[in-house]
Amino acid sequence: MNIRFLETFVWLARLRNFRLTAERLHTTQAAVSSRIASLEQDFGVRLFDRSAREVALTADGSKALVHAERMVKLMREMKEDMSDREVYAGVIRIGVIESIVHSWFPDFLGRLHKTFPRLQIEIVSDTTIHLHEQFSKGNLDLVLQAEAVIGPQVSNLALCEFPMRWVGSPKLDIGSETLSLADLAAFPIISFARNSGPHAVIERLFSDSQRSERTLHINCIASVATMIRLATDGFGITAVPPAIIQRELNEESLHLLRVDTEFPALVLIASFRSDHENPLTETVARIAQETAADFALNWGHEIARLPASLN
Incomplete structure (x- = not known):
């Protein structure tokens, strides 16, 4: 009721x-x-x-x-x-994608612990698709991911947007010239998990056979850490948010590539149930929203952006 x-x-x-x-x-x-x-x-x-x-x-x-x-x-x-921050000592189960884990998630956990010092936090890191499945089964209270959850009594908060860039290892000796999609197709593509948003974008971008006469090799990988490792080892090129590879860019183990076709940004969203069974989830989602907004303001437009509208 x-x-x-x-x-x-x-x-x-x-x-x-x-x-x-x-x-x-x-x-x-x-x-x-x-x-x-x-x-x-x-x-x-x-x-x-x-x-x-x-x-x-x-x-x-x-x-x-x-x-x-x-x-x-x-x-x-x-x-x-x-x-009551001091009184509440319950458990909240949070699902989060790796792109958030490797960027502003540690700051979010710090704020959450400061706000609710006795709160017990259970974290599941997985792909957006799997997080949606676990959320729908009631195994998660809040999910921080890349697609809104559509359903009765479910609320979605816009967090921030991560620009996506093609990157590759210096071992590939690609150079600094502007590349076309046909040029990219000469290398193995390291992609996010199959049926994910970024994977769908890659398939759409390369679907026009007139743009590339080469056979495209897309390698779908569920682990972002593995994607980054393979890219730094020179296995192929990948499209990822610069927000999650700052160390690799600073160490020059990965380089940003100049490409003539823009890759859509990764939109990050917090989804939670709004049926009043657990009112804490909205508060936690708001803390995530504030953390993501501060991350975007601190790092700048090339790394993270505020969404078009913050609910």
Whole structure:
């Protein structure tokens, strides 16, 4: 049962007016009416007698109000308890992709520990596809990844965007001239996992046979660390966020390549359930959002960017 619907029921019982209730809850009269209708359908009774000017509780509505007020009060107390940094000592399960692990994730964990020092954190690092699967099964409370999770009572927060660049080892002796896709096709391509967003981009970019007469060799790898290692060893070229290879760029074990076709940025998103079962998840997602934004502001446009809109 949606706690917001019960809260709407309680306020309508107090104010006895759809317009005033909508204003109090910062929503529309239609939304208030829809929530009440949903509750009445769930309970199988009419909660209000409606007139042109005001509404009044039915006998069944009066009985339901006692329980609704108790549940709303309990949820309010729970939220207050969750906001007590020293008291909260629960467990949160976070799924995260490697591109975040290798960039601003340590800063995020530091902030999270400072905010909730007694919070126990369980971390799963995997591909976006696998994280979505675990999230849908209820095995994760929050996922930090590259695609929005679409579903009922799921919220998505834009974190930041990572520009993607083609890179290669000096061992390949590629040079500094501007390369075409046909030039890139001469080398083995080291790609993110199959069916991932970056992998789909690579397939789309090279799908036009007129751009390259060469046979393209795409090697799909689920581990970002392995991708970077293979690239530095000269196995092939890869498209990755410069945000995760700063050490390799500084040590010149990898070089940014000049390519005439832009690779779309990697958009990072925090997804969590918004059904009030665990209100802490939104707070943690907001901390991730703040950390990602600070990372983008500190490192600059070539490394990370603020998303088009921050929810």
